[in-house]
Amino acid sequence: MAVIRSFIAVDLPVALNNALEKASNQLQEELSGGPVRWVPVNNIHLTLKFLGDVSEKNIPVFETILKTEAANHRVFEISVGGFGVFPNAARPRVLWVGVEAPDELMSLQRRIDMETARLGYAPEQRAFNPHLTLGRVSRNATPSQVRKASAVLKKHKIAFLGAARIETVTLYRSDLSPDGAVYSKISTATLAE
DSSP states (O other), X not given: OOEEEEXXXXXXXXXXXXXXXXXXXXXXXXXXXXXXXXXXXXXXXXXXXXXXXXXXXXXXXXXXXXXXXXXXXXOEEEEEEEXXXXXXXXXXEEEEEEEEOOHHHHHXXXXXXXXXXXXXXXXXXSOOOOEEEEEEEOTTOOHHHHHHHXXXXXXXXXXXXXXXXXXXXXXXXXXXXXXXXXXXXXXXXXXXX
């Protein structure tokens, strides 16, 4: 049985991706030579649910969930800006830009999480915190590298980058390669007007 590594996400418009690229490039310069694996800008998206390995024969079920939930949620707007790290600046693992969104996004994410849980995909244990991942600190980073990165990250700021009207939600396939993950769209569903 063939499986596909997959996730459900919201895409960003080109103008917002361009602003994210500038912000990411500036941070990369500040952390030059640091222990961070950067996310290519064309791979940056707002993840609603990471599914992991999905049987190919179950893809139509996920497409149905996507279409149903999209039809039950209205188009909404998000604002992007601000900078943070998970779990905290002293022990950075994930570098991200914040997303402010209306309850419509939170509701959409909760419903997708609930519907996929019915199929046996573990629901999220943590509260949904919408963000866009710019990079991840390598697990092989030395304590000294982490301290240097932490010092830069504690001072780093990212201003408001823009807003985006969100009209669709997408089921993605993620293929891992030596150069990083390659994402391809499996199916896209349109939100209600």
